[in-house]
Amino acid sequence: MRLRRSMLFVPGSSAASLSTAFVFKPDSVMFDLEDAVSLREKDAARLLVFHALQQPLYDGIERVVRINPLDTPFGHDDLQAAIRGGADTIRLPKTDTPEQVRELEAAVERIERDCGREVGSTHLMAAIESASGVVNALAIAQASPRITGIALAGFDYVMDMQTQRGDGTELFYARCAVLHAARAAKIDCYDVVFSDLDDEEGFLKEVDLIKRLGFNGKSLINPRQIELLHNAYAPTQEEMDYARRVVAAAEKAEKQGLGVIAMGGKMIDGPVVDNARRVLDRAAASGLRKE
Amino acid sequence: MLLKQEALAGTLESSDLFIRITPSDDPLEIVIESEVLHQFGKQIRATVEEVLDHLGVTTGTLIIQDKGALDCTIRARVQAAVMRAAGETTLDWEALK
């Protein structure tokens, strides 16, 4: 199980960001070849990302590359750079339909074969940025076995909905819809970027909300938010103690070859155990929650 | 690869390097300016020469202003500069490693 609490956006055209982003220890880095890169720098950013991917600096961090859409002049070259560079995951922006995912999947497979990379080793992630994307979320989430997550992108979505970012009401349906699609497809789900870099209180409020909704985490542009986010996702002592007891009970049941897990006389279901393991993973990654 | 026009790549920002590549008929001339020239000058030059060799660039002038770039950044920037100078848009990925 991979933790996906934080996905840090790193502009693919910035050598400085590419050389330093690993120090913030996000769960995933997303090297961006799309919106963060000007037209002039598309070619150069692709090469920077291609080489940065091969650096050992990012070992232990999921390396995601956001490519330009495949119907732009850049998308296919971006894909070459990402797959040949060794990206773990390709993030497809502006995903409106499952066909786009299947087109991407076919292109990925071709490149994997060309460069001798194990077929299927490149994961996909779809960003949903429009009303059609939200409506098609489940089909998108299930479009390919390579898909490990979907992400909601708020900026384009609210424009498509003819509204603007506000207190979160404007995202309510989209968040719920995308999240349900992800859970039904058994994949991860990322929430939108919180763009006011100075509003720490607002950020924490939003994190609290999306955590309670059930998101795995958020996309981020500000590395300073990573620690806050990880801390918010870290378990309390109580949660941790409970999770330990659940996992211990599950291990005991497995050792004894029992089909049923019991704790204090009560039966425990598989999802409870999975949840407990996630709690322990989060604790292992960033300790107990600091208030 | 044949250089057809002068090209730039990179920036003067920290951890980056700025390259100006100019076509000429003379053998390669590589000028490197770096705050860490004393320590890393040889290494930077070796990387630049290796990349140029892979791309088959044998003539022209490169001026490099290094701001403490990592090896991977140097490779990317030199390749970008050469592609731009050659007016080449399709990349031969095997030559870029």
Add this chain to the structure above:
Amino acid sequence: MEDLDFYTVEPDHEDAERREIKKLLGACDLLYEQGIETFVVCRDRDRLVACAGLQQNVIKGVAILPEYRGTALSLTLVSEITYLAHSHGYATLFVYTEPKNAEFFRGCGFYDLVEMPDTVVLMENTPIGIKSYCKQLQKHRVEGEKIGCVVANANPFTYGHRYLVEQAAKACDWLHLFMVREDVSLFSYQDRYYLAEENILGIPNLTLHPGSQYMVSRATFSCYFLKDQGIVGKCHTAVDLLMFRNHIAPALGITHRFVGTEPFCPTTNKYNSDMMVWLQDEVRGSGPAIKVVEIPRTEFNGTAISASEVRRHLYEGDLDSIRNLVPPATFELLKTKYVALVAQQG
């Protein structure tokens, strides 16, 4: 990561942006100069926080709000303006700055060319520009006790130029003649160079050089080309002359610079008198003195021959009066090309 946005502004076509740039320059104690074609500006959300202008290949009007100085912003600003200039076809960029601000530009990839002590520094954004230029020049070096130099625009080449070059060549072991490269005169650089080639035939101890951006150019001497606007007083003729003294003259071993006396043009006259100061006098940090030799203009019918006189006749369609002022090669080109050209201009 800051939320900074860099983009290009054409001040002549974007009034609101221009007003903001003026305000920013004002806040940094700088004047807004006319003639800047493009600016790269930086906005932090709604606020204009930095700008740098470009007039052809010269950077002007660089301002950064105090709280943004010393950050990566300046490096991005200079990188962006370098790309902008490149897209306009300019490779090397120049900047004039007060000595106290030179360090800032050194940090942005600029290298000192010359300093007019306590006043201004001219810099270029390549470590090898002037060096490789001088290396090229050195190939034409001729050793001798007295090595002379004439720098001429020759718009067009007259008997006056021929006389000056002949006299100078006679007075030296070797003479280097440079043609001003900047293409802002009636006669194109190509034609001026061709006429020089034709009209120096028979002078044995002379090398004709193409001009460069390092002498009497927009970069070294931008105001010269605006002389009709009468702003020469503000110009840094010193920068051009010190460039010559510190870089060009040593490369060729030049000991003497020859000029014709200037009875008509106040700009050229001022340049000549500035030459006495900046080439001959002791200047802090500068190379050995170059002796300036003024040669009186040759006359025809009691009037000094000048290129401006020739152009006046040409505009009046008075070819007969020109015949006695210019060598045959010049006359031929005037007749076959420039009469029609001038007529076209109306």
